Amino acid sequence: MIGLGLIGGSVLRAAAAAKRTVWGATTSESDAAAARAQGYDAETDVAAALRRAAEADAMVVLAVPLTVVDETLHLLAEHAPNALLTDVTSVKGPVLRAVRRWAPEARYVGGHPMAGTSRSGWDAGDAELFQGAAWVVEIEDDTDLALWAEVAEFAVSLGAHVVPLSAAAHDEAVARISHLPHLLAAVLSAVGAEGGPVAMALAAGSFRDGTRVAGSRPELVRAMTEGNREALLSVLDDALGRLGAARGSLASTGGLAKTIEAGHQGSLAFAEHREQDRAGVQLSLSAPDAREALRALGERGGRITGISGDQATAESS
Amino acid sequence: MIGLGLIGGSVLRAAAAAKRTVWGATTSESDAAAARAQGYDAETDVAAALRRAAEADAMVVLAVPLTVVDETLHLLAEHAPNALLTDVTSVKGPVLRAVRRWAPEARYVGGHPMAGTSRSGWDAGDAELFQGAAWVVEIEDDTDLALWAEVAEFAVSLGAHVVPLSAAAHDEAVARISHLPHLLAAVLSAVGAEGGPVAMALAAGSFRDGTRVAGSRPELVRAMTEGNREALLSVLDDALGRLGAARGSLASTGGLAKTIEAGHQGSLAFAEHREQDRAGVQLSLSAPDAREALRALGERGGRITGISGDQATAESS
Numbered sequence: 049m050i051g052l053g054l055i056g057g058s059v060l061r062a063a064a065a066a067k068r069t070v071w072g073a074t075t076s077e078s079d080a081a082a083a084r085a086q087g088y089d090a091e092t093d094v095a096a097a098l099r100r101a102a103e104a105d106a107m108v109v110l111a112v113p114l115t116v117v118d119e120t121l122h123l124l125a126e127h128a129p130n131a132l133l134t135d136v137t138s139v140k141g142p143v144l145r146a147v148r149r150w151a152p153e154a155r156y157v158g159g160h161p162m163a164g165t166s167r168s169g170w171d172a173g174d175a176e177l178f179q180g181a182a183w184v185v186e187i188e189d190d191t192d193l194a195l196w197a198e199v200a201e202f203a204v205s206l207g208a209h210v211v212p213l214s215a216a217a218h219d220e221a222v223a224r225i226s227h228l229p230h231l232l233a234a235v236l237s238a239v240g241a242e243g244g245p246v247a248m249a250l251a252a253g254s255f256r257d258g259t260r261v262a263g264s265r266p267e268l269v270r271a272m273t274e275g276n277r278e279a280l281l282s283v284l285d286d287a288l289g290r291l292g293a294a295r296g297s298l299a300s301t302g303g304l305a306k307t308i309e310a311g312h313q314g315s316l317a318f319a320e321h322r323e324q325d326r327a328g329v330q331l332s333l334s335a336p337d338a339r340e341a342l343r344a345l346g347e348r349g350g351r352i353t354g355i356s357g358d359q360a361t362a363e364s365s
Numbered sequence: 366m367i368g369l370g371l372i373g374g375s376v377l378r379a380a381a382a383a384k385r386t387v388w389g390a391t392t393s394e395s396d397a398a399a400a401r402a403q404g405y406d407a408e409t410d411v412a413a414a415l416r417r418a419a420e421a422d423a424m425v426v427l428a429v430p431l432t433v434v435d436e437t438l439h440l441l442a443e444h445a446p447n448a449l450l451t452d453v454t455s456v457k458g459p460v461l462r463a464v465r466r467w468a469p470e471a472r473y474v475g476g477h478p479m480a481g482t483s484r485s486g487w488d489a490g491d492a493e494l495f496q497g498a499a500w501v502v503e504i505e506d507d508t509d510l511a512l513w514a515e516v517a518e519f520a521v522s523l524g525a526h527v528v529p530l531s532a533a534a535h536d537e538a539v540a541r542i543s544h545l546p547h548l549l550a551a552v553l554s555a556v557g558a559e560g561g562p563v564a565m566a567l568a569a570g571s572f573r574d575g576t577r578v579a580g581s582r583p584e585l586v587r588a589m590t591e592g593n594r595e596a597l598l599s600v601l602d603d604a605l606g607r608l609g610a611a612r613g614s615l616a617s618t619g620g621l622a623k624t625i626e627a628g629h630q631g632s633l634a635f636a637e638h639r640e641q642d643r644a645g646v647q648l649s650l651s652a653p654d655a656r657e658a659l660r661a662l663g664e665r666g667g668r669i670t671g672i673s674g675d676q677a678t679a680e681s682s
Contacts, residue, residue, distance in 0.1 A: 234628025245666030311551025
């Protein structure tokens with residue numbers, strides 16, 4: 049584990065609980081000390097931890113903020129250039145490009161667990177954080193399926209459900225369901241605060257829910273939203289178009305039916321997705337069409353819940 | 366009680382629990398039957414319930430959707446024209462104008478409890494819904510303070526904290542902290558659903574929280590947002606301006622610092638408002654400056670927690 053904040057610290061705890069041999073490094077003295085105090089093998093010398101991974105042929109998990117991915121990859125290229133490498137960063141295209149540029153010999157399969165809280169740092173971590181959570185494991189045209197299976201099996205062993213997706217499909221989806229929510233929460237929070245103590249005194253459920261993630265650490269929110277610029281711009285345009293149409297309609301006819309109905313339909317679709325019956329599916333990772341079958345599974349909202357040998361057990365709608 | 370949905374049904378239950386003599390009427394056969402089945406005095410003849418109120422000189426509480434306020438006021442003008450009248454509708458300016466037009470002899474003091482859920486109807490009601498909730502009781506230049514005190518005392522007796530505000534101040538604040546959140550939730554929900562099963566499969570906390578109120582009944586959301594057109598347009602423009610600035614900044618410099626920092630500051634202001642120490646204040650409702658003192662209390666985010674005779678006990682920041 050490189051990085052022992054909320055996600056890295058949770059991965060370290062969950063992997064240790066799953067009886068894996070794990071060690072971590074972080075440039076944060078306080079996170080390293082807190083991890084050691086709880087009996088974990090953690091240090092502040094990232095290079096040393098990487099050399100140890102190279103010697104043991106261990107998987108390296110990058111759990112550092114997007115803004116320090118490049119410099120961490122420089123260290124990796126120097127101390128563990130051929131490592132089996134994954135990450136937990138919230139955008140996948142930029143990290144894939146950075147790995148190809150700075151650590152081209154790494155055997156990289158990107159990942160992203162869809163779990164978190166608005167708190168951060170080692171102390172916010174939790175070995176149970178990934179139970180039942182979606183964990184995207186990236187599959188590109190040139191991904192080695194044996195490496196992919198190792199990373200997917202790792203995620204499953206921490207309790208997560210693996211969603212196989214390309215970096216592009218992942219980044220487009222998270223722009224919609226994670227990065228846009230953060231921007232809308234920021235805008236709502238600022239507009240609410242502009243209303244002063246009266247607005248704060250009347251604020252109840254809808255405002256509290258709509259602004260919750262505005263409490264997240266600004267540098268982390270910036271890193272993930274700015275890091276997904278291309279996909280986020282297109283999704284922001286969609287949101288701006290819809291909000292502008294609502295504004296125009298309210299000003300002209302006074303009606304908001306279209307906006308509110310579309311939102312309600314979306315809410316029903318989300319509820320339906322969560323509640324729908326899913327069929328069990330078996331996939332062979334050595335089948336000739338395995339890559340296409342995995343991506344198709346991810347793109348229809350399916351998840352892998354178990355991996356044994358070259359067999360993946362999945363739930364698919 | 367006229368109207369026995371979520372709010373009206375909760376008021377009826379809470380008022381009965383506070384040992385008040387209460388009866389209700391609703392045009393919904395199912396809500397009336399459900400209330401009767403639980404031992405409440407409820408009928409579907411609104412005119413008869415209003416005549417009974419006129420005979421008993423009882424307070425009439427309008428808890429009908431904004432879209433049927435006018436027709437209910439016609440009935441009131443016919444059957445209980447001089448009633449002490451309040452309401453629980455989520456906009457205050459339009460209701461005030463409707464009362465002045467359709468039931469000018471009613472002794473009206475508007476109200477709005479800031480409580481709710483995304484469910485609706487009698488069965489969603491709860492006698493405890495108003496415990497500790499803010500309940501705006503409207504105070505205009507011509508409001509009779511003795512009537513105001515009766516309505517405020519009613520709200521306090523249901524467990525609520527009374528916020529004295531003009532209709533204009535109320536409508537501006539709720540546009541920010543209730544109506545804008547509903548529109549942003551609708552937009553987010555629609556943009557998310559546009560992402561299909563992949564987006565739905567990856568959606569986690571930020572999307573769930575940001576879209577929760579998009580599950581509310583569309584006709585109720587329309588009624589409150591469309592009913593607050595003027596205040597909402599100005600707040601929508603503020604939100605559009607901020608979101609457009611974020612879009613421009615992301616496209617040009619790639620940075621979102623200003624948007625995200627402003628959101629985070631808003632979130633801190635909201636947390637600070639909730640946690641700040643409040644001083645106890647006593648207000649005399651018969652003092653010459655009582656009207657100004659009450660409004661000033663509301664405008665700095667204060668709340669009345671008790672009323673006894675002409676003395677109001679308040680918390681003020």
